[in-house]
Amino acid sequence: MIKIHKFELNNKKIVLDINSGSVHVVDELIWDIVDLYEKNELVDIIKQLEHKYEEDQIKEACDEVKILVENDLLFSEPANIGEINYNKENIVKALCLHVAHDCNLKCSYCFASQGDFNGERLHMPLNVGKKALEFLVENSGNRRNLEVDFFGGEPLMNFDVVKDLVSYGRELENKHNKNFRFTITTNGILLDEEKAKFINENMDNVVLSLDGRKETNDRMRETVSGKGSFDVIVPKFLDFVKLRGDKSYYLRGTFTSHNLDFSKDVMFLNELGFDSVSVEPVVASPENDYALLEEHLDTIVKEYEELSKEYIKAHKNGKGFDFFHFMIDLSQGPCFIKRVVGCGAGVEYLAVTPEGDLYPCHQFVGNEDFKMGNVSDGIQKTELRNEFRQANVFSKEECSSCWAKFYCSGGCHANAYNFNNDIKNPYKIGCEMEKKRIECAISITANLNQGE
Numbered sequence: 001m002i003k004i005h006k007f008e009l010n011n012k013k014i015v016l017d018i019n020s021g022s023v024h025v026v027d028e029l030i031w032d033i034v035d036l037y038e039k040n041e042l043v044d045i046i047k048q049l050e051h052k053y054e055e056d057q058i059k060e061a062c063d064e065v066k067i068l069v070e071n072d073l074l075f076s077e078p079a080n081i082g083e084i085n086y087n088k089e090n091i092v093k094a095l096c097l098h099v100a101h102d103c104n105l106k107c108s109y110c111f112a113s114q115g116d117f118n119g120e121r122l123h124m125p126l127n128v129g130k131k132a133l134e135f136l137v138e139n140s141g142n143r144r145n146l147e148v149d150f151f152g153g154e155p156l157m158n159f160d161v162v163k164d165l166v167s168y169g170r171e172l173e174n175k176h177n178k179n180f181r182f183t184i185t186t187n188g189i190l191l192d193e194e195k196a197k198f199i200n201e202n203m204d205n206v207v208l209s210l211d212g213r214k215e216t217n218d219r220m221r222e223t224v225s226g227k228g229s230f231d232v233i234v235p236k237f238l239d240f241v242k243l244r245g246d247k248s249y250y251l252r253g254t255f256t257s258h259n260l261d262f263s264k265d266v267m268f269l270n271e272l273g274f275d276s277v278s279v280e281p282v283v284a285s286p287e288n289d290y291a292l293l294e295e296h297l298d299t300i301v302k303e304y305e306e307l308s309k310e311y312i313k314a315h316k317n318g319k320g321f322d323f324f325h326f327m328i329d330l331s332q333g334p335c336f337i338k339r340v341v342g343c344g345a346g347v348e349y350l351a352v353t354p355e356g357d358l359y360p361c362h363q364f365v366g367n368e369d370f371k372m373g374n375v376s377d378g379i380q381k382t383e384l385r386n387e388f389r390q391a392n393v394f395s396k397e398e399c400s401s402c403w404a405k406f407y408c409s410g411g412c413h414a415n416a417y418n419f420n421n422d423i424k425n426p427y428k429i430g431c432e433m434e435k436k437r438i439e440c441a442i443s444i445t446a447n448l449n450q451g452e
Contacts, residue, residue: 005403009443094147211253212265256290263307278324308440342409346388363414
């Protein structure tokens with residue numbers, strides 16, 4: 001089993017200790033020694049490197065490596081974890097409320113079939129939304145902080161219900177000693193001053209959908225009349241972000257095979273005035289002309305590397321911004337379990353349809369095989385919940401030998417199922433992109449923390 005991962009990026013040689021999560025920025029001598037250290041005695045290492053370095057240098061460097069090994073910071077052994085005891089109390093901490101299975105855009109790549117999730121166009125009634133919040137409170141145990149994302153389709157198409165649910169959530173907070181963190185995801189078509197004011201006052205985070213440059217966005221994100229959405233949305237988003245001040249938001253886009261130069265879209269969005277950006281890869285069946293294929297991976301990898309260079313340059317020039325996929329936690333997160341199980345879909349995170357049906361996450365909505373229950377009666381398919389509970393980096397064969405497993409936590413269950421019909425069989429293209437994003441993120445930290 002591999003214990004370390006080495007890579008060079010952005011003028012840094014980096015050695016990652018997989019099991020401890022320790023990151024080491026090293027010089028060329030340590031870089032060379034690491035390849036030899038575990039299987040060779042000191043005398044053999046000297047013999048193999050004496051053509052390149054002085055003997056005293058090699059000995060000193062080997063002593064440094066030895067100290068790291070003795071402190072479990074290099075070549076560390078995997079923890080003896082035994083059984084993964086993940087959320088046996090069935091605590092639910094977050095809901096994705098589909099307040100509208102309806103949309104006023106017809107995005108070509110929409111996984112939700114332009115908002116209706118391959119069903120009827122429906123808006124969530126207030127009583128269903130209230131029952132969902134009650135379900136969350138009742139199933140949250142002693143957890144105080146709860147998360148609710150107003151989602152669609154387009155949630156602004158049912159905004160009165162959104163407002164009423166926020167108000168009801170505040171009532172439940174006082175009664176049950178809970179704290180709701182509300183989020184909303186919107187395409188912005190219906191955004192106006194009144195809605196912006198309410199959102200900025202009540203939403204802890206906001207996700208604004210825009211793909212990038214005008215030609216990139218309008219190719220995939222058309223209004224129902226067939227026109228591009230860029231010119232309608234951008235002024236609204238710029239005004240909204242200005243009003244939002246220092247509160248959290250992300251400008252969230254999607255890249256496809258039509259804009260493999262997506263780093264230009266990221267930089268464009270930043271230059272336009274957005275300092276929190278997320279441009280993510282489309283996930284689509286290969287028969288779609290916009291799908292990302294294995295043949296695109298080399299280009300995508302180089303593009304992430306190019307973006308990381310631009311990102312470093314921007315930060316060093318005092319024009320830094322956040323790019324979602326480069327914001328990883330190098331401290332290895334709050335706990336081992338979260339690094340192993342990931343997002344918690346199907347266990348502590350659930351999606352709720354307008355009818356009140358429960359699904360593991362928004363990407364499973366519409367697939368009846370994954371309907372777990374409803375907000376009135378709770379989880380009915382406990383065996384399905386257990387299947388998701390047991391999906392982790394140790395139960396996924398492909399993950400067990402991957403250097404990135406404690407950063408990606410096994411990847412997206414929905415992508416795994418949609419491509420391989422098995423939530424424990426990761427989506428390969430997604431894995432390769434994630435590994436490169438992790439390398440970029442680590443190299444960015446190395447450069448910004450150490451200069452150069």
